[in-house]
Amino acid sequence: MTGIETRSVSRDSLFLLAEVRVEQNSETHKVRVRNLSDGGMMGEGNLRVMRGHRLAIQLRNVGLIAGTVAWVQDNRFGVAFDEEIDSQLARRPLQADEDPGLGLVDRSWVHRAPAPVAPSQLRKI
Template sequence: MADIDPLNSSAHNVDDGRRTAARDSLFLSATIRPRGDTGEEPSPVRVRNLSADGMMADYHDASVPGDAVVVTLRGIGSVPGKVAWVGQGRIGIAFDVEVDPKLARKPVTTTPRPLPPPLRPIF
């Protein structure tokens, strides 16, 4: 497992070493699993920041930069990507496709159920 400090300037994107997208700081539940049919259960993670081209999350499983993964985010769905860095209980993922981070912030809505009729006294 590579130990790279994501807050240090040496932490970098898999492709060219530069972060260019604005990042939203947030706390959001998501899952990460290896890409392909590995039979492994997705690992739950807590996303700390999210941008159109990547994310940082709390992560305690084994992984190395370059591993192909699929991240599932609420409001966005499953996104393929690669591990950019791992260290200090966190992981950086560079997405293979751009996402709209604002979709992850939208509240989850449900269809309201009709209220039951009011109760009447029985006496």
């Protein structure tokens, strides 16, 4: 392997969950998305797919995406999307009105770290 990057599309390393459904199957699987670009993604999970399988992927803030499995290695697989997406949307947090169960919580300052002790108050041992 050389250290030269041969990809034509930049990708983001991240960790988020997506729901994946293999075409011709009604069952959905949760997978971890390890890399995401506008043209594809690398997923990881207990999902048996083979190169060429068609997938329907539900990504937060992006929606439903169709794609084809490009490669498989152990429990990881690469997907080439049928159409480009805005991959930066998936990095943005969900809005509270999009999913009421994920409403924002006000920050609490009750559990703050104590103030540092002045050096003159420290005991020497």
